[in-house]
Amino acid sequence: MSRHRIAAFLLTLALAIGLGVTFQPTASAAPACAAAWSSGTVYVGGNTASYNGDNWQAKWWTQGDTPGGSVGVWTDQGACGGGGGGTTPPAGSCNYPAWVAGTNYSAGAIVQYSNGLYYQATHDNPGYDPTISTWYWSPYTCTGGGGGTTPPSSGGFPVSEAQFNQMFPSRNSFYTYSGLIAALSAYPQFATTGSSTVQAQEAAAFLANVSHETGGLVYITEIDQSGNYCASESYGCPAGTYAYYGRGPMQLSWNFNYKAAGDALGVDLLDNPSLVQTDAAISWKTALWYWDTQTGPGTMTAHNAMVNGAGFGETIRSINGSVECNGANTAEMQDRVNKYESYAAILGVSPGGNLTC
Known part of the structure; x- marks a missing residue:
């Protein structure tokens, strides 16, 4: 460097010091954020998601476990910028009530925790800590509004809460609509496959069968519990x-x-079968588990029967075909059909063909 350039550099440095300018090394740009973490998404080891401005990598299979939570399934990969974005809500854009330990919260309730973040109850709970009980709470992206008891959105579910109440006017209060909506994330293909008519038909078929099984969503448990x-x-x-x-x-x-249901849902139902009668979302999820994954005495799942055109009769066969189909108990079978036709009418769709088995 020439003497003139050295002199110019020293003059610039002196001026900068005099003006209070601080020289900082150029910081490398943060990596792009992965897709935002979602409580309803299944992650396997090696998958990444962004949460609260950091990228996180899953160590093993997980669903509903918050990155940074007590379970320890996520490894913090450091700060990220842009891309999928985290889930930190914009400050001051909502006015939901503060979480209070020991308060009973229904699925769908939204609260603000002491860390300034918002959480939504995914299951009814007696005031569990949102940062610890990740089965009962999920982070909530606050976009405005207030009030803390808004039920989770039904998204594209073909049955509104008003229609649900019309279908089950005498239902037990345990069987909440919000519990059903909270359970849908476990089987996202349910009532979302095919045309809007097929989706509504599947929702009506499912609800008709559970209505028959529970006397109109009145019974939570079997009346005769003495069976082995x-x-x-x-x-x-x-x-x-x-x-x-x-x-x-x-x-x-x-x-x-x-x-099998517990393994699929990530809940120990073998040791805790009573959860199916005390947690509305788990209860609904077990029904969706059977509907979407089990063939029972039939040859296909009830879900496949409805979306592939086999008809409502095949859902009966998959659930209780050995007792009701092929003329074994036509009265019970017909009760299911009658309910299905009634619910399809409420939803404004044709019930289709092949109604009996």
């Missing part, structure tokens, strides 16, 4: 020999169904 629903599986019946009687909208029965 304990099959000789390797894991046995840790909750008790007679603990696996029918519960919930689909009257989930038998130890192997509680084990």
